[in-house]
Amino acid sequence: MSEHLYPVNDLYTCVQGEGVQTGVAMVLLRLHGCAVGCPWCDTKETWEFAPENQVDTLAAALGANPRYVYLSATAIADYIQANHPGPQWVLVTGGEPAQYGLRPLVTAIHNIGLKAAIETSGTEVGHVDAGFDWVCVSPKLNMPGGKAIQPAALAVADEIKHVVGRQQDIDELDELLTPALKPDVHICLQPVSVSAKATALCLEVVQQRGWRLSVQMHKYIGVK
Numbered sequence: 001m002s003e004h005l006y007p008v009n010d011l012y013t014c015v016q017g018e019g020v021q022t023g024v025a026m027v028l029l030r031l032h033g034c035a036v037g038c039p040w041c042d043t044k045e046t047w048e049f050a051p052e053n054q055v056d057t058l059a060a061a062l063g064a065n066p067r068y069v070y071l072s073a074t075a076i077a078d079y080i081q082a083n084h085p086g087p088q089w090v091l092v093t094g095g096e097p098a099q100y101g102l103r104p105l106v107t108a109i110h111n112i113g114l115k116a117a118i119e120t121s122g123t124e125v126g127h128v129d130a131g132f133d134w135v136c137v138s139p140k141l142n143m144p145g146g147k148a149i150q151p152a153a154l155a156v157a158d159e160i161k162h163v164v165g166r167q168q169d170i171d172e173l174d175e176l177l178t179p180a181l182k183p184d185v186h187i188c189l190q191p192v193s194v195s196a197k198a199t200a201l202c203l204e205v206v207q208q209r210g211w212r213l214s215v216q217m218h219k220y221i222g223v224k
């Protein structure tokens with residue numbers, strides 16, 4: 001059977017700038033493709049699979065651009081091992097990475113001795129039963145792509161990181177918080193686009209509820 005191939009848009013070493021794992025060094029693996037359509041998305045270049053943007057080598061895909069290359073899980077892991085020593089984690093993100101079956105990728109990451117984390121919108125279930133060591137669901141509700149949040153995607157979350165601009169966003173999050181979630185799930189509120197008004201609202205609610213503030217550290221210290 002041929003190996004499963006993943007469309008890789010970018011791959012680099014960074015420091016996690018958001019959520020519970022803020023400050024942890026990670027290899028960021030960005031998979032191409034997303035149909036959710038968030039208006040504030042800062043990786044819109046990953047949305048479309050234009051044939052002219054498919055390239056043959058990872059070197060040609062790297063960087064913030066719409067190019068992508070199909071690689072096997074083993075090839076991705078081998079590249080990380082050879083070129084990105086240091087971090088103990090690989091963060092699989094996108095795009096929407098959970099639209100792909102991710103168990104082969106997680107297995108390959110584990111085989112090189114690293115831990116695997118994912119960041120997903122909760123609209124797909126490719127991370128469920130894939131063996132991730134950390135699952136962060138950032139639920140994208142009522143977005144133009146019309147994709148619904150999947151309860152199975154949320155049920156395995158170690159962290160729910162919710163982007164907040166107004167009170168309605170808190171109310172919508174409350175509707176998602178059911179007993180089916182992991183009992184020790186971390187709830188993080190993240191002000192949209194580093195807005196002062198949204199930050200004030202998030203500060204108020206995390207103190208009321210005993211939740212956590214996520215402030216997109218990378219935007220304050222000027223790194224990607």
Ligand code: SF4
Binds near residue numbers: 042
């Ligand atoms: S789910 Fe993520 S990649 Fe997709 S549009 Fe929203 S922010 Fe962008």
